């Protein structure tokens with residue numbers, strides 16, 4: 108929100124938040140990001156508000172030359188992150204917080220020592236690593252989690268955005284210059300950046316390992332407070348809508364990690380995870396990697412299904428819900444309409460009067476309606492969709508229009524915005540009911 112507050116007003120608010128956060132940090136468990144049924148603790152919310160205020164102070168105080176020189180810092184830091192990941196520096200620096208000399212580290216990573224020093228010293232200015240003694244580098248509280256040998260989620264996230272996200276963002280101007288106002292799936296910034304004529308999902312299928320990297324990136328996204336799966340579990344009243352026993356089809360459900368979290372919470376729910384064969388084939392592996400217990404994984408079945416094709420009847424009794432989480436924003440209106448139309452037809456043909464389509468995706472607020480830092484994150488999502496798919500996030504009226512354009516016609520009957528979530532949960536049913 109463009110602020111009318113003075114710098115000293117903002118600084119005072121910032122100070123009060125900092126005091127509150129210090130007090131909360133002194134309380135045991137205050138730093139835990141999530142507790143059952145309470146997705147965001149006060150500490151998490153306060154920390155987020157503190158960062159939003161700090162960003163507001165910087166935005167208001169900066170001059171045009173600060174703006175440019177700060178962005179030079181950002182893109183160089185981001186390039187360093189890519190370099191550090193590429194040469195496994197996070198995992199080669201001792202995880203017991205002891206330091207290592209630049210020479211030893213360069214030899215372990217097979218990189219030139221001068222370049223290692225320059226890259227690391229740039230990264231240190233953003234809080235990654237530190238130099239406890241001259242010429243020696245050690246982990247900082249910020250870099251250490253990237254070294255976790257048992258949990259690679261942060262590295263998976265960082266790798267994907269540095270290797271694929273940023274190059275596509277950088278190619279956006281070239282894509283617009285080349286194709287203008289296109290919605291073609293293979294005329295995107297991704298196509299320019301990776302010199303391919305295939306749409307994103309087809310291209311990643313062709314490149315060994317990339318579909319798996321994408322699936323791991325999707326899993327890692329849960330580390331972003333706004334994208335935690337708990338928002339779907341606790342931010343939407345499943346029991347009030349579907350009772351304590353239900354069958355849910357997770358359409359485009361990747362390798363089943365969202366279904367697994369729902370299945371853990373709702374012990375009598377069963378799930379069918381549908382996705383492309385490549386994603387489905389890593390379903391059982393994902394269940395093992397996430398240590399999903401047998402009594403949970405046994406309630407999840409995997410089925411290769413292309414959501415542009417009509418649904419097939421699976422059981423005598425149709426599902427209670429079709430779930431589409433982070434799916435429709437990948438597709439321009441015409442393709443999103445086809446996905447919804449296939450589901451609407453399935454609800455009509457195999458569903459009960461209570462069957463619903465549950466969509467979890469962003470509802471874009473009007474510009475300036477929420478704090479600037481929160482809006483920026485939603486605008487990132489909008490641009491990522493544009494850069495990879497020529498699609499984008501939608502405002503409420505556009506969602507309503509999209510549902511009602513399905514054949515048979517749907518209507519958006521309800522939506523909730525779970526607190527702290529980047530995405531809303533929308534419920535649609537046949538318009539004829």
Ligand SMILES: C[S@@+](CC[C@H](N)C(=O)[O-])C[C@H]1O[C@@H](n2cnc3c(N)ncnc32)[C@H](O)[C@@H]1O
Nearest residue numbers: 308325359360361382383386412413414432433
């Ligand atoms: C952005 S991911 C969302 C994954 C998951 N629903 C989540 O909440 O993280 C989009 C998913 O759609 C799948 N997908 C893409 N094209 C598809 C198609 N034609 N049919 C079925 N799934 C598809 C991808 O493989 C991927 O798993």
